Amino acid sequence: DTEVTQTPKHLVMGMTNKKSLKCEQHMGHRAMYWYKQKAKKPPELMFVYSYEKLSINESVPSRFSPECPNSSLLNLHLHALQPEDSALYLCASSQLGTRVDTQYFGPGTRLTVL
């Protein structure tokens, strides 16, 4: 299984809603990532989990809250988002500990904040 899965594919939410994005991989990867991508822009790193611990938070607002329940799962909890948070949210995973560490990306969740 060389796949990273993300749910839901699309999400529309109001600014007062609480929702969660989910990401799953079964490749035994020990690092998982959340990226935010606006249209026609490259992905921007938000968070990195290494060995189930948060290792990088790229100064992301607290209305985004990541969670890594186990080595295969990564969640992104959303609360009180703003319309400018509308974007494609990508999850990725990588093995770590190898000389060349390739990130495998999921298909993304298209988020619209009204």
Place this chain on the structure above:
Amino acid sequence: KNQVEQSPQSLIILEGKNCTLQCNYTVSPFSNLRWYKQDTGRGPVSLTIMTFSENTKSNGRYTATLDADTKQSSLHITASQLSDSASYICVVSKQTGANNLFFGTGTRLTVIP
């Protein structure tokens, strides 16, 4: 400053034609360079990955080259197909750290019949 620049920004070609996309980088210390294909609204898919010692890598109709001395890479697409229409992103890794990827802004390729 670690940067990755791609050219052209966008490209339109006829089906069946070849094309070459360019990537220049200043990332140091260099670990590897990858080319990803990203369809609109989808996650990037890895096409090729090259380390310092590799100067060419093929994946079907995609051939990537790397000149680590001049810090340049190219992605050549042969006999283009309509399904090649996508953004192609060059991503360069530094040698250390989990947050060590530097993304180019991509080239938007459109293949027309």
